Every structure is written in C-alpha cells, then in structure tokens.
Amino acid sequence: MEEPRRALPARSTRGQRMSAVVGDDAAADAEFWGQDAFGEDVDDASYHTASDEDRDAVDVVDSDFDAPEDDPREAELRAERAAAVEDARARREDGIGARKSAVRKPAYADPAKIKASAASGTSAGTGSGTGADARKRRKTRKEEREESARGSDLASKGGLRTSTKAASHAAKLHRASTRAELDLRRAHREARRRERVALQRPLSQQELLDEALNVTAPRNRESLAAILRLEEETRRKPHVATTDPFADRKRKVFRFVSTRNADE
Numbered sequence: 001m002e003e004p005r006r007a008l009p010a011r012s013t014r015g016q017r018m019s020a021v022v023g024d025d026a027a028a029d030a031e032f033w034g035q036d037a038f039g040e041d042v043d044d045a046s047y048h049t050a051s052d053e054d055r056d057a058v059d060v061v062d063s064d065f066d067a068p069e070d071d072p073r074e075a076e077l078r079a080e081r082a083a084a085v086e087d088a089r090a091r092r093e094d095g096i097g098a099r100k101s102a103v104r105k106p107a108y109a110d111p112a113k114i115k116a117s118a119a120s121g122t123s124a125g126t127g128s129g130t131g132a133d134a135r136k137r138r139k140t141r142k143e144e145r146e147e148s149a150r151g152s153d154l155a156s157k158g159g160l161r162t163s164t165k166a167a168s169h170a171a172k173l174h175r176a177s178t179r180a181e182l183d184l185r186r187a188h189r190e191a192r193r194r195e196r197v198a199l200q201r202p203l204s205q206q207e208l209l210d211e212a213l214n215v216t217a218p219r220n221r222e223s224l225a226a227i228l229r230l231e232e233e234t235r236r237k238p239h240v241a242t243t244d245p246f247a248d249r250k251r252k253v254f255r256f257v258s259t260r261n262a263d264e
Contacts, residue, residue, distance in 0.1 A: 116140055 203211070 115143055
C-alpha cells in the first residue's frame with residue numbers, strides 16, 4: 001500500500017533560502033577564480049601546443065636540437081690528450097734512436113799484436129836497418145814486456161776465478177748434502193708414520209670384550225670404591241651449620257661455682 005504523498009505548503013517564499021545559498025557560493029567562486037594569479041599572461045600567447053593530430057606524429061623540438069654543444073673544458077682535455085700522445089711517441093722514437101746509435105765495444109784485442117802488425121807493415125814498406133825501425137823494435141819489446149806483465153795479472157785473476165769456482169762447487173756440495181739429509185729425515189718420518197698406522201689397527205670384537213672385562217671393569221670398580229669411601233668419610237665428619245670462624249669458642253661455656261655459704 002503506497003503512502004500518500006505529502007503536499008508541500010503553497011507559499012510564495014518557498015526556495016528563496018536555497019537560491020540565496022547558491023548565489024553566495026557562485027559569488028565566492030567567481031571572486032576566487034577571478035584573481036590575477038589565475039589570469040593569462042601576455043607570454044602565454046606564444047606558447048605552442050601541438051594539436052591532437054600532430055601530437056602522435058612527431059615531437060616538436062628546436063632547430064638546433066642536434067647541434068653539438070661547444071664545451072671549452074672538453075676541448076682542453078682533447079688537446080692535452082693529443083699532446084700527451086705526441087710526447088710519448090717522441091720519447092719512444094728518441095729512445096729507439098739512442099739505442100741504435102749506441103756504440104758497442106768490440107771484443108778484446110791484444111794491443112801489442114796490433115802495434116806489432118802495424119810496425120811490421122811499416123818496416124816492410126820503408127825497409128829495415130834505419131834508426132826509425134830500431135826505435136820501433138825497441139818500443140815493440142817494451143810493449144811485449146808490458147803485455148807479459150798484464151798476462152801475469154790475468155793469470156792471478158784467473159786464480160781468483162778458480163777460487164770462485166771452488167767456492168761455488170763447495171756450496172753445491174753442501175746443498176746436495178743438505179737435500180740428502182732432508183730426504184733421509186723425510187723417509188724416517190714416513191717409516192714411523194707407517195709403524196704407527198700399523199700399530200693402531202682396529203681391534204676385533206673379541207679383543208674389545210677382553211679389554212672391557214680385564215681392564216675397564218677393574219678400573220671402574222676401583223674408581224667406584226674410591227668415591228664411596230670419600231662419601232663415607234665426609235658423612236662421618238661433624239656437621240657445622242654455621243660458618244662463623246669463632247663457633248668452637250662460643251660453644252664452650254664456663255661456669256663459676258661460688259664456695260661461700262648461703263648464711264654468710
């Protein structure tokens with residue numbers, strides 16, 4: 001059953017209160033959004049917004065977007081790198097040239113033989129019997145004596161070299177003897193280790209039972225008897241409840257008996 005609709009009062013002022021409230025809200029909105037902060041600026045007219053058709057087609061960028069930027073620091077770094085590479089190449093080339101131009105000393109040549117050959121060639125070209133040839137021959141003999149003395153020095157140096165060889169041989173023999181001794185000690189250790197391994201073989205079941213019956217059981221019985229004996233001795237000792245060190249003195253009571261008579 002439907003309830004009857006309630007009839008509204010028929011008065012001319014109905015709804016005025018609501019329209020007044022709505023009007024106040026509209027005025028407040030208009031006042032808020034009409035501030036200068038929300039107004040459009042003059043520069044906003046130059047702002048370009050792509051339309052919906054062009055937005056998915058291509059991005060709008062500046063004309064100099066792909067142009068490289070000139071960074072002075074990057075240019076300086078490139079210049080320094082190029083200078084360093086050039087300097088390293090120059091130093092390498094100078095080193096190679098110095099090594100190529102280095103003068104290598106030739107093998108040792110006997111100066112007496114060189115001068116003797118030169119003197120013999122000169123005497124053959126100029127003839128013999130002259131005073132110059134005699135002077136050259138005397139000079140050659142002097143150089144031969146000096147060469148013999150130099151040869152003795154070289155012989156003495158050879159002796160030093162022989163002693164060095166002897167010392168090296170002795171050191172080699174010492175190292176060999178030390179190595180042999182170390183090998184012998186290693187062999188002894190390995191033999192002892194093998195003996196221990198052989199002695200420490202696992203016992204059989206019968207051997208374990210015999211050990212438990214003849215060795216372990218008597219030892220356990222002796223240990224148990226010692227423990228019981230210690231407990232009995234502890235139990236027989238008088239029990240002192242207090243821990244006062246003067247407890248024994250306090251238990252002693254001294255009584256004094258008077259010898260006088262009661263009548264006196």
